[in-house]
Amino acid sequence: MRGNEKGSPYFHTVIILVRRITAACALSAALTACAATPQPVRPAPSPTTTAPSAPPTLAPGPGGLTPVFKNGSRTHGRTVALTFDADMTADQGARAAAGEHFDNPGLIAALRALKVPATVFMTGRWAEQYPEQARSLGRDPLFEVANHSYSHYAFTGDCYGLPTVPGDRMRADVERAYAAFRRAGVPDARPYFRFPGGCYDRRALKALTPVGVTAVQWDVVSGDAFATDAEAVTRQVLEGVRPGSVVVMHCTRSAAPTTERVVRAVVPELRERGFRFVKVSELIGS
Numbered sequence: 001m002r003g004n005e006k007g008s009p010y011f012h013t014v015i016i017l018v019r020r021i022t023a024a025c026a027l028s029a030a031l032t033a034c035a036a037t038p039q040p041v042r043p044a045p046s047p048t049t050t051a052p053s054a055p056p057t058l059a060p061g062p063g064g065l066t067p068v069f070k071n072g073s074r075t076h077g078r079t080v081a082l083t084f085d086a087d088m089t090a091d092q093g094a095r096a097a098a099g100e101h102f103d104n105p106g107l108i109a110a111l112r113a114l115k116v117p118a119t120v121f122m123t124g125r126w127a128e129q130y131p132e133q134a135r136s137l138g139r140d141p142l143f144e145v146a147n148h149s150y151s152h153y154a155f156t157g158d159c160y161g162l163p164t165v166p167g168d169r170m171r172a173d174v175e176r177a178y179a180a181f182r183r184a185g186v187p188d189a190r191p192y193f194r195f196p197g198g199c200y201d202r203r204a205l206k207a208l209t210p211v212g213v214t215a216v217q218w219d220v221v222s223g224d225a226f227a228t229d230a231e232a233v234t235r236q237v238l239e240g241v242r243p244g245s246v247v248v249m250h251c252t253r254s255a256a257p258t259t260e261r262v263v264r265a266v267v268p269e270l271r272e273r274g275f276r277f278v279k280v281s282e283l284i285g286s
């Protein structure tokens, strides 16, 4: 992601947009989507899959569109799902080779030490770069691995300056990520997909219908992307979390260096408030 370098217009745009998004979320709890979601589609309310071997998914939306999940029930207890996007873009291989860290082993170790279940939305490119970590996450029952595309290119025309996946390549990009997970040794990646940048529209939801995924957005923006102030991110999470919340954070030291510290602060405080950490699959299935 050429535009991801600090100091680039993309960097500043992200900060501004994240702040705007956060303000919008704080203003209205009734907002159907807090991210850049031009045409949010309401998912059908009930899960359709109950077999223990199959993760729960949502029924397709109107016209068979890929369903979109944003948060769990507000009335089924104080549960919260921390989600971590393991971002690496298809064109960042040279930067990784030059020593840039797109992984965050300290964060994963903290989640394990604190016994916090979590959902990791991984790009296929990340799994290729860090196959041992991908396999370790995929085989640890504390975690579930979900799909964040192969390339981390945008699925809409205008998404934080990311390069765009053509409409006829969207399905292949998502399926390529699942193939990368299998090659890395992730046995059962979940049928959940997070759009890069959270950007989607009707065309993207239609393109992914044959894949059978549930799109997973969020209702709490942690603001950890490019953040340098762990306390500010911590405050933002603690102020945003409600029962059933999905919090979006990142698993990449390069672009989110405070996340481990944020997790170490947020987890005991939310437990103190009576929250229980769950994976996205539990929120979708409850």
Ligand SMILES: [Zn+2]
Pocket: 085, 086, 087, 148, 152, 196, 197
């Ligand atoms: Zn991402």
